[in-house]
Amino acid sequence: MIDLKKRGLQLFRWVEIRSGMAGTVTGMAEHPTPVSAASWWYVFGSAAMMLLALQVMTGILLALVYSPSASNAWPSLQFINHNLPLGWFLRAMHGWGSDFMIAIVLIHLTQVFLFGAYKFPRELTWIVGVFLLLLTLGMAFTGQVLRFDQDAYWGLGIGASITGSIPVMGGPMVHLLLGGPIVGGATLSRFFTLHVFIIPGLLLSLVGLHLFLVLRLGINEWPMPGRIVRKADYQRNYAALTKSTGVPFAPDAAWKDAVFAAAILLAVMACAFFLGPIGPSGTPDPTIIQTAPKPDLPFLWIFAILAYLPPEMETIVLLAVPPLLIGGLLLLPLIASEGEKHWSRRPVAVLMVTLIAVTLGIFTRLGTYAPWSPVMDAWSSAPVPARYLEHRTPLERRGAMVFQEKQCRNCHSLEKVGGQRGPALDRVAADMTEDQIIRQVLQGGGNMPAYGNALSPAETQALTSFLMSLHGNQRPAMDASEGIKPQNGSHPATPATGAPPVQ
């Protein structure tokens, strides 16, 4: 036993004399850091790195089986999910690991921003970090394409459509993106190359650079109101602070990093185990059009914004906003390289973080249920509520049938069932007069198609009479002039008792 230990030590020395690695690594791990930076708030960077390691590992294992060809990718994923022992768990870890990595990278970025750590002399560290964020998002997008299912196929179409709206260069750029004129085998191959070779290569090199810069410049001290960053004396002051309050990073700070990284890895494994792998959904057959494509969670907010932008603004916003956002992130440390680091002295920074977080949160939430999308099967699957048919005339009931037949329900809900693209119609007659309803139905407008071509006069009359019976507990709306002239229309105003019309 003792002999074994001695032999082990000898081997270690043999390697160490030649490589000097243990000494270098120990030196780096023990680099002094201000004791205030040994904080639970400073653990996100190392957790992101741990997740990257997990992604590399699970990714390599998946690549052993995955087939990056348009004809075999989908079946090979099914094979991993169902036929390989623990294949489903590996895929689940890779998928959830990706979501966790994006979340942790974003938290890391927010923390660094709020703690002013991007200021002098750490501007370059921040800039490299911005590229790391972009590369992480690039991994998520290309990874989603490799899950070559319906969402991936039509998602590529969305990417191509956005690219195609670029002036002048649009067409050739679409062909570059897709590797040809359509989404096909060449498209998947190039996204595989991006996901497996190009982006990981860049990501790992830049992580190395990021880490090198952290070691070279030291970990950001805990910001204090009044500890002003000035280029002239920051490095001297930081050295003084580190000298008087410095502790070795390992073990004094590193134990927190290790605990947090372990917790995150456990959380990924728990999600993978309990929630399972993500997809694949249906086969990427372009002739199956009964599908409602949606991007993965990290990109849902973009999907939502694209639904709300007015058509005339869309191209401009799509082409101008991303460069502005990325440019803003890159320029931030150059513009604000000096001054206060503490968040209590930087109200604009705190407001910006709050605003961006709330915006992203709201749009992501909207993206999960997409109220702007018609519910394609509502007209045939959601019956008109029975109470809207009680005590109605035959014409009104016929109108209810027209309402369903003409797919009005796909965009308009009754009793909260149906599409949310248009307004709910439970009380439509309380807000619109008969004439207004007819005009709206026949001519459309305000985001509603015109139904003049799709409705016969009889159908229009029936539909309108049904809609006029929907006014809740209120009186139906009527033209101000109707009150003074004798009632002679097809639809007499209901008495103001608040009761539904009883015929």
Add this chain to the structure above:
Amino acid sequence: MSQSTEDRKLAGRDGAGREDQLAPVPVEWRGSEQEKLAARPSESSRRAFLFKLAVGLNGLVGLVLAAPILGFLLGPAMKKRADNHAWVEIGSVGSFPQGETRLAEYINPTNGPSDGETAKIACWVRHASDGSFQVFAVNCAHLGCPVRWFAQSKLFLCPCHGGAYYEDGSRASGPPPRGLFVYQHRIAGERLSIYAGELPTLYNEACAGSKPLVRLAPVGDEEVRRA
């Protein structure tokens, strides 16, 4: 610094000699006269010049090398429009009843060996009541999602962001900036063919200039426009 100290300590324990106790450097290790001459500054500047020359040569080779690399990389973007398109038959006229709009599919003419089922493309064929034909791309003009035809309300609806089109492909409502993309078609005897091969995007509209709908056919191909 601590690293080299550590090294020395380890080296000492390993049994190798310590620097301070070593004999003077043997004469064989002090460099020959010839080597010393070659290390003179004048010789050094000659080598510096040669280094610059070598770097320049490498740059030149790099440029030559870049040509095939860029050519390969940009290949898909360099293709002529006509290379990506061909006339494809999508069915017989009789299989599209007058007054109806039906889904047809074809194999993309530019398909490759590994395309699998993605080589199949769908399109909407409208045989209007007046006998004319229109063939629409399934891709929404907004972001390319597949639009669905609803015969009862005579609308194409997009599931992604709620774009809606009338039966003739014109824009009805929602985010699309224009009507559905229209394929050029021709009827030879009983066979209906379209000029296809490219994923329709807004770039096509940019090419069409002021024309409201896309022409996906070669310019000057007059006889095909008789539908």
